[in-house]
Amino acid sequence: MQKAITLVGRSPSALLTELSNLCLPEPSSKTLLFTLAPSSNVTQRQLSALSTSLTKHFPVHVGCIAAPVPLSGQRPAHCSVSLAFVDGIPFRSTIPGLPETQVGRWHAGRNRSFSESGAHPSDNGSTNLDPADMLGSAFMSDGKIDWEKVWSVPSSSGLKSEPDPLPEKLRNLEPPTIGSIIYFSDKSPEGISRGLQNAFPSAHKLALLASSTPFLTGRPFTLFHNGRVHSSGAVGIAIPSSTPLLSLTFPPLVALTPSLPITSSEGNLILSIDSRNPTRLLLSAIQEKGLSFCPNTTLAGKEGAFYVGVIENDKLSQVHRISSGDPSRGTIALDTNMAPREGSTVRLYHLPKTSNVTTSTISDSTPKRSLSLLVSSEIEPLPSPPLESHPGDCGTVAFDSFIAASENGIVLSPGNSFTSTNMPWTCTVPGGRVTLHWDVARN
Template sequence: MIRAQTVVARTPSALLTSLDRFRLQSKSKGGTLLFALSAPSDALSVITSHLQSHFPRHIGCLSSPLPAYYPHIMCAVALLDGITFRSTIAGRADPQVGRWHAARRSSIQQPPTAQSNIFEKFNGDLNRVNWEDIWDRSAMSAQNMMPVELRTARPEDVTSILYFSDRAPEGIAKALKATFPHSHELGFLASSTPFITGRPVTLFHDGKIYSDGAIGVALQLSLGHPSLKVEFPGLVDLTPDLQITSSEGNLILTVDNGNPTRLLLAAMNKHGLDVRGVLLKDDEFYVGVMGDGKVDRLHRITSGDPSRGTIALGTMSAPPPGSIIRMLYLPQRDEVNLNSGPTHENTSISFIATPDSFGDGRPSSVLENDVLVIDGIFIAGSENGFMLRRGAKEEGWTCTLPGGQASLRWT
């Protein structure tokens, strides 16, 4: 890490003045600019052109506002030394409720066209596909599709990998773990921009703009060993610790050898929650995987079936049997409090999952001047969340909990 800061501004001119100051202070240090920008559509062109002209080597994306500063302009910037890359490895479509039970009998799901390069060597019956098995078989193919810039990097020299991605980062995540198993991996799922730029997401890489795939940077030992931590604010425990006794695909089949959906409904009833539906419209329910007495990994519950007992999660792989979990919920909140303050002596890059919408549009943090500079921290938010993997101990997973935050920090 060379330098990082986050700038909040009332106007485009105030932001550009601050970014010019950042450039002058960093002029002799070189490196690649990492940026995430949240701004009105009529200001995007002048700001992104300014960034690209002054930092020809750059990786960036459009992000969503942070609730504390909405609707001000916000731009996070960092200068990094590392190996930059562009990936076109396809990911997967969103999980479908109950698809794992259906796949045992017959599935009509076809692989997306963009994934044809992953599946072209599979000659089996596509109407009877175990998708997790096929994805595992494709790991070597994904590794062979590794961005050319990373193919000569020695795995032992790469401590962490940062990337901006479309909403399907599974392909690049699988390839990165296969090639750099011991590195930390932190991916930012760029904000959706169809009504802003006409693109699903908007990614910037060395003067080019992309609508899919991923762009990123691999950080090496010369920067030191960072830590990767995640926070889940606002969650309320519904159950004590439980053990998963069977799971398959994205489904939890049994918990403590019992019916997990009925257990969830009983816990909701005990806490005075409406049990007329498995999920409440204004509340979100989660399964937290425990580690060292705290939630270490989080998956949103997307549906439950009281008769079968299964609970479907918004992930490609449910926690395996033997995992200790808790069921939790996030009450409806008018405001999401985010930890976006200075980090003192620690430089960090933080990604935050933001709400899909913001109350009345009034910022909760009033700017005393035209610009606020948070030094030492790169902080960006997206309603699509982030993906992370901490070394070889886990698979990559996505967090969309509003207010959930992952931080890569150098000490």
């Protein structure tokens, strides 16, 4: 990474003013990786002017519309733009993912549209099986469902297992030469994340799930790639270098239980923790803390949300939100496609609703020459008059750091030297943060 910049300002015009004063690399020398994060009162014309200023000046680029970088002690009402100039191989993916998980059961989901690019699932070397078809094939003659058949389908069903699909630009790369892959995706990243993990096991793969933009641009998501705008799929860049340093940061989660082993799980369900009923274990811990929880629903209690954290080497390596629990059956459903496997060590956690998860993200503690992706809180926009523009009125300028956020979450698949479990997982806990740091001495 040659240069990284994060700007936060009151308006797009303030950001444009700051950008014009920066000494940026020549357009032909690097690939631009960027995110645009407008506040709720930004107009389409203002957003267009900001995106055009970047994409026209740097024709080789990948980017997306994200959420404003949260600042300490205030709502993220400012606009932000994050830029990184890197040597790498940009790519565009139309590899389909899986429908979103629904409270621990298979369901009929939407089929991704490929009309904008003219591509079909077969274009990426895979034939997809819709989850509805999988469920249909599991019906027995008496109308009941053969759940053993359902659960025998691997979590990556819908994706051809051998070989895994890859974007065309990445198919001829030598895996040991790639140290990291950064990409922006819609909310169905399973296809591309699995393909990247199997093809580049030693590289860190990190994705930002782009912010939802139907009321801003008329698209469900807004992705940029070399002069074109896309509504689905993924765009990204593979960076040839040594593998960067990786660090995980989570908000102030409150542990409800000690470390316990997973003794049974299937799909996104935890069936047994330490040979005990998971939901009753959770309810007991909640009662001891004087909190509340609504079982059999997807809603957490008034005090906040509850999570299952995976522990490796006495540190949190993954955190999954609990979407529902059933005291009679004992199962806990997680907001993920795959629950921690049998033998994993976990703790149950609580994130208080009053927790300050919008800690300062632009500070002296942010490593130089780094890239940080974080999960922002979902905040409903408040009606407010447009902010007046003042030349140079930029809240914060941070050089040598790329910082971007999204309310939809981030996907991490660490290289095999970082953890024993390097399969892709999605972090949706507000305040969760992943940072890649390129050590100048190592590259």
